Amino acid sequence: MLFFTGAQYLQSYNYPDYKIGVNDDNEAYITLAGKLFHLVYPGLTGTSGSLSLRSVDQPDLYLRHYGYLLHLENRTSARNNQLFDQDASFWLREDVWFQDTVALESVNFPTYYIRHQGYRLKIATYDGSDLFKKDASFRSMCFAMLIFHSAAILHSTIMFCFFLYLNP
Numbered sequence: 001m002l003f004f005t006g007a008q009y010l011q012s013y014n015y016p017d018y019k020i021g022v023n024d025d026n027e028a029y030i031t032l033a034g035k036l037f038h039l040v041y042p043g044l045t046g047t048s049g050s051l052s053l054r055s056v057d058q059p060d061l062y063l064r065h066y067g068y069l070l071h072l073e074n075r076t077s078a079r080n081n082q083l084f085d086q087d088a089s090f091w092l093r094e095d096v097w098f099q100d101t102v103a104l105e106s107v108n109f110p111t112y113y114i115r116h117q118g119y120r121l122k123i124a125t126y127d128g129s130d131l132f133k134k135d136a137s138f139r140s141m142c143f144a145m146l147i148f149h150s151a152a153i154l155h156s157t158i159m160f161c162f163f164l165y166l167n168p
Helices: 081-087 130-135 143-147 151-159
Strands: 002-005 007-012 019-022 028-031 037-040 050-055 061-066 069-074 090-094 102-106 112-117 120-125 138-142 162-165
Touching: 028 069, 061 081, 102 138, 112 130
Parallel strands: none
Antiparallel strands: 002 162, 007 019, 007 037, 007 138, 019 028, 028 120, 037 050, 050 061, 050 090, 061 069, 069 120, 090 102, 102 112, 112 120
């Protein structure tokens, strides 16, 4: 599987102006501003093929589910700390429902995917609906691609985004 690593926005498939972000209480939503994340491989569980999403501007904070809702939390002072690494680790599923999209499946809740509902991010079990597929699909947007729009400057983006190969 081939994708970029480095600073990423995760753009909603069915609300393309929205990206994964957080409010002032660190509750995760899809927002217009979005939040940059480093995709950490392997995820905090250490399981090969998993990933965790670490905040770029607050590197001690990771996106994790708690009570099925997603939050940005500090690993060392998290609620239910013994489950934090599992709650903050996901399987990256490419092109599950739509081409050039990813879905993020919970490591410790198999068949539960990150999705938005009323803009709020949560993990939920796949219900087979078209709406679920759209709500649980995201496009990875390299930060550098948002800055450099010219093909002539594409070479400069290599400083910000690197190719990473993972075994499926």
